[in-house]
Amino acid sequence: MDLGLSEEQEMLKTSARDFLQKECPKQLVRQLDDSEEGHSPDLWRKMAEQGWMGLVFPEEYGGSGGSFLDLAVLLDEMGYNILPGPFFSAVILGGLPIALTGSEEQKMEFLPRLADGTTLLTLALTEPTAGYDAASVRTEATARNGEYVINGTKLFVPNANVADYLICVARTGKGDQAESSLTLLIIDARSPGVRITPLKTIARDRQCEVVFDNVVVSEKNILGRPNEAWPIVEEVLQKATVAKCAEMVGGAQAVLDMTVNYARERIQFDRPIGSFQAIQHYCADMASDVIGSRFLTYKAAWKTSEGLPAAADVAMAKAWTGEAYERVTLLGHQILGAIGFTMDHDMHLYYRRAKAGQTIFGDADFQRGIVARGQGL
Amino acid sequence: MDFRFSEGEEAFRQQVRQWLKQEIPQRWVELDPGIWEETEESWAIARQFHRKLGEKGWLAPAYPKEYGGLELSHMKRLILAEELAYNRAPVGVEVEITVNWVTPAILLFGTERQKKEYATRIARGDTIFCIGYSEPDAGSDLASVKTRAVEDGDDYVINGQKIWCSYAHLADYCWLAVRTDPDAPKHKGISVFIVDMKTPGITVRPLINILNHHSFNEVFFDDVRVPKENLVGQKNNGWYQVAIALDFERSSIGWAATNQRIIEELADYARETTRNGQPLAKDPLVRNQLAQLAVENEVARMMAYRIAWMYSKGLHPGYESSMSMVFVSELSRRTASIGMRILGHYGELDRGSKWAVLNARLARMSLSALSIGVGGGSNEIQRNIIAVRGLGLPRK
Ligand SMILES: Cc1cc2nc3c(=O)[nH]c(=O)nc-3n(C[C@H](O)[C@H](O)[C@H](O)COP(=O)(O)OP(=O)(O)OC[C@H]3O[C@@H](n4cnc5c(N)ncnc54)[C@H](O)[C@@H]3O)c2cc1C
Numbered sequence: 132m133d134l135g136l137s138e139e140q141e142m143l144k145t146s147a148r149d150f151l152q153k154e155c156p157k158q159l160v161r162q163l164d165d166s167e168e169g170h171s172p173d174l175w176r177k178m179a180e181q182g183w184m185g186l187v188f189p190e191e192y193g194g195s196g197g198s199f200l201d202l203a204v205l206l207d208e209m210g211y212n213i214l215p216g217p218f219f220s221a222v223i224l225g226g227l228p229i230a231l232t233g234s235e236e237q238k239m240e241f242l243p244r245l246a247d248g249t250t251l252l253t254l255a256l257t258e259p260t261a262g263y264d265a266a267s268v269r270t271e272a273t274a275r276n277g278e279y280v281i282n283g284t285k286l287f288v289p290n291a292n293v294a295d296y297l298i299c300v301a302r303t304g305k306g307d308q309a310e311s312s313l314t315l316l317i318i319d320a321r322s323p324g325v326r327i328t329p330l331k332t333i334a335r336d337r338q339c340e341v342v343f344d345n346v347v348v349s350e351k352n353i354l355g356r357p358n359e360a361w362p363i364v365e366e367v368l369q370k371a372t373v374a375k376c377a378e379m380v381g382g383a384q385a386v387l388d389m390t391v392n393y394a395r396e397r398i399q400f401d402r403p404i405g406s407f408q409a410i411q412h413y414c415a416d417m418a419s420d421v422i423g424s425r426f427l428t429y430k431a432a433w434k435t436s437e438g439l440p441a442a443a444d445v446a447m448a449k450a451w452t453g454e455a456y457e458r459v460t461l462l463g464h465q466i467l468g469a470i471g472f473t474m475d476h477d478m479h480l481y482y483r484r485a486k487a488g489q490t491i492f493g494d495a496d497f498q499r500g501i502v503a504r505g506q507g508l
Numbered sequence: 509m510d511f512r513f514s515e516g517e518e519a520f521r522q523q524v525r526q527w528l529k530q531e532i533p534q535r536w537v538e539l540d541p542g543i544w545e546e547t548e549e550s551w552a553i554a555r556q557f558h559r560k561l562g563e564k565g566w567l568a569p570a571y572p573k574e575y576g577g578l579e580l581s582h583m584k585r586l587i588l589a590e591e592l593a594y595n596r597a598p599v600g601v602e603v604e605i606t607v608n609w610v611t612p613a614i615l616l617f618g619t620e621r622q623k624k625e626y627a628t629r630i631a632r633g634d635t636i637f638c639i640g641y642s643e644p645d646a647g648s649d650l651a652s653v654k655t656r657a658v659e660d661g662d663d664y665v666i667n668g669q670k671i672w673c674s675y676a677h678l679a680d681y682c683w684l685a686v687r688t689d690p691d692a693p694k695h696k697g698i699s700v701f702i703v704d705m706k707t708p709g710i711t712v713r714p715l716i717n718i719l720n721h722h723s724f725n726e727v728f729f730d731d732v733r734v735p736k737e738n739l740v741g742q743k744n745n746g747w748y749q750v751a752i753a754l755d756f757e758r759s760s761i762g763w764a765a766t767n768q769r770i771i772e773e774l775a776d777y778a779r780e781t782t783r784n785g786q787p788l789a790k791d792p793l794v795r796n797q798l799a800q801l802a803v804e805n806e807v808a809r810m811m812a813y814r815i816a817w818m819y820s821k822g823l824h825p826g827y828e829s830s831m832s833m834v835f836v837s838e839l840s841r842r843t844a845s846i847g848m849r850i851l852g853h854y855g856e857l858d859r860g861s862k863w864a865v866l867n868a869r870l871a872r873m874s875l876s877a878l879s880i881g882v883g884g885g886s887n888e889i890q891r892n893i894i895a896v897r898g899l900g901l902p903r904k
Pocket of ligand 1: 675
């Protein structure tokens, strides 16, 4: 058993932290939060130079062949520094399906350009039911002379507003089971009939509505095998769920650090508030939540990385981390007092993300449903 | 990173399981005593079992070989502790006290004679200690003990009162913290003695615990003469020795394993029980609650694994142990509470009731779990430790 990171991972962690502190100060985070795109091409280019977008993709596709665990370490730091922008959607939601199921041609076409920062992708999965189940996918892709015509509405498509390509999960048949007639299609986001509208969210993450109105794509744009998309989607969702946990762990750690520092320095009644037991005990509970999240998340990430069955571990990690991150930020706010209730202080940036992170890919109740099945219930 | 145990460790787990399957006496399983529920009969079984464990070297596997141990790795000890607790072996807090708290301190501070005499016998399962720290006016503030030891010829003469001494009526020796210098600052005048419980002048008076069992006691010392050679370590250095002893390997894995077992039993119960015309396991609320317990217990287990892993790396966890204890103690209470709710009206039935389910373990646990998080350093004290030692928050 080894519960620590490797030397290389520690180095990746440190260099990521240094890079983000320098290149993505909170000022930029706020600027991007308030901007239309929520994306900085300049920062993106620098991240590409770091090799981050290609971290988990094989070398022959312009990546560096890192492990999923390496990616978790990087996301942990991105969460610590609340990196805004399309990294998560491009690499995990867009890149992974292509790496998992793409043809040689598709991999050669998309992955190197994703890795070098020239192409952005995202996954168009959820629809107005907002559920992550196959039955919720109603968007239809109808075959017509070697082409497909796509009609339907996707909701909560992250960063679609800046994406070059959308990987759309669409219904291509009338199988007796909801899972058995879904297909992945790569769609140029500028195709006629694609309408993308960013939604306003409290987390300022760029969730979008994407309407496909008679959008025509070639059948060559099918990713993987027709009607067999669902297992791939499930695998991507499972990976994305751990990845989101890694981000949240980083965020929770940042909130703990920020809060403990404040509690050491803020003087009331002639002493640091961190010397009051009420505050100390809040901090102790925050630390416990952060550690618990860290271990559950890294266990799930490690299993994923090793290719071991991880469904129950991933669900446990998300069930715990989503709620723990919220608890940690709530206590953080409490300890800050009024200063935490301002736009000026950074705490709300984390709190907003904690709230968004909690629901994405299924909230704690949803995850506990998966855990319960694992318990034989 | 690697969250797996090695092949050798997995094989060891199987070996332990196999052995426990054969060796846990049927009568013990029938009695099914929970923590703090010893009876004369259960105690006799437990003492016999300690010796069996001792023969395997599994009672005190950490000790150096010359004092009867196996020098077993931290990971294997973790596995052993996990299996003992999960399989409800006849091993209670008396072993924790004797083997994990007292003896390591003897090995660290004791004379060669003390190590040979006590550690070896403890490792065999022949000797049980109780701990005499708390007094009526010295609970969390342990450094204010008042019980006095005064030098007199070759002896110390001890006078005073201890309280909450678990197993004082059953133990062979007491690991006793007393004041040897009343004029020094309170942390600097304490010494630790090994006291034979049969020494004249010792009176043990039962206190009946919340489970209606006799597990702890008041202990009175009236001119109790203890040979000087029973002083452990340096005179007046006792506070430090006690602090070290309280800090010995405390991963709390046993509690996590105990919870694991009962959560699994609750899941079985939910599958097998029909309520409102459908299996309880179909009730979304029940599913949600049982899943949450499983998730929380995974956190508890990882916190405990972390402690063992840190030791295996040569690190010395401090506040990490406190975190593990706080978490698992509060989780034990939640487990009992949620478990009882899932059982509905049956939840309140006590052991011996005709209709009791799961042997009334949850009802008993709802009582016994109140002690975890108080004894051995309350959760408030543990949170102080996490905040001050772990997070560097100021004391004042
Ligand atoms: C089942 C059981 C078995 C035990 N066995 C033994 C034994 O074998 N030998 C032995 O010596 N003792 C034993 N004890 C006693 C145990 O060590 C004490 O209960 C413990 O140290 C707490 O002391 P107290 O009960 O006097 O509570 P107190 O110290 O009076 O505490 C009461 C409350 O005040 C809080 N408090 C106290 N100080 C602080 C502080 N600084 N900051 C915040 N909150 C504080 C506590 O957390 C608690 O909530 C046992 C106790 C139990 C329950």
